[in-house]
Amino acid sequence: MNSASRVVISRRSSGVEVFMRTRNHPTPKPTEAELGILNVLWERGELTVRELHDAHYRDDGTGYTTSLKMLQIMHAKGLVERDDSQRAHVYKAAVSKEITQKRFLTDIVQRVFDGSPSQLVLQALGGQPLASRQELDEIRALLDSIESGKHP
Numbered sequence: 250m251n252s253a254s255r256v257v258i259s260r261r262s263s264g265v266e267v268f269m270r271t272r273n274h275p276t277p278k279p280t281e282a283e284l285g286i287l288n289v290l291w292e293r294g295e296l297t298v299r300e301l302h303d304a305h306y307r308d309d310g311t312g313y314t315t316s317l318k319m320l321q322i323m324h325a326k327g328l329v330e331r332d333d334s335q336r337a338h339v340y341k342a343a344v345s346k347e348i349t350q351k352r353f354l355t356d357i358v359q360r361v362f363d364g365s366p367s368q369l370v371l372q373a374l375g376g377q378p379l380a381s382r383q384e385l386d387e388i389r390a391l392l393d394s395i396e397s398g399k400h401p
Contacts (some may be wrong), residue, residue: 274342276327278352283323287349290329290342297337 279287289305290296296304302316318339323329354369356396362368374380380388 278356279323279328279344279349282319283326283328284349286323287328287342287344287346290340291346295332295339295341297339299337301340378400 283319286305287300289301293300293304298313298317298320301320302311302313308318320329320331324331324340328342328344329340330343358364358366358369362372374388
């Protein structure tokens, strides 16, 4: 399914959650735990459950079956894609890091900064730690491109 689908969760009398995607709705915003998994997939690319588990959970005692269940839920939500053509299923992110970042940022701007991106920027740049010289140069370049009308 495409990114314009929505997850509907219903609970059967047996207690099993059923995930069903309906069209024309965006993929749900990832939870904190799902975002952690997506970060590993964005960094490393396609991974089996074992590879993801070893990379993400190796030191915190989380079981392999938790990793598997999280990926199954994320697949049902449309957050990851699964290649089940081989014995070990391979997962990859179905949503881009950039789009996910924009989605979270838009939400923060609306909820915390009364819809003002400039207030977010001022708070971010004025806080600690201070932006590095390289980051400031990148910000200046972005501002220059916006002012010259060359920014998309």
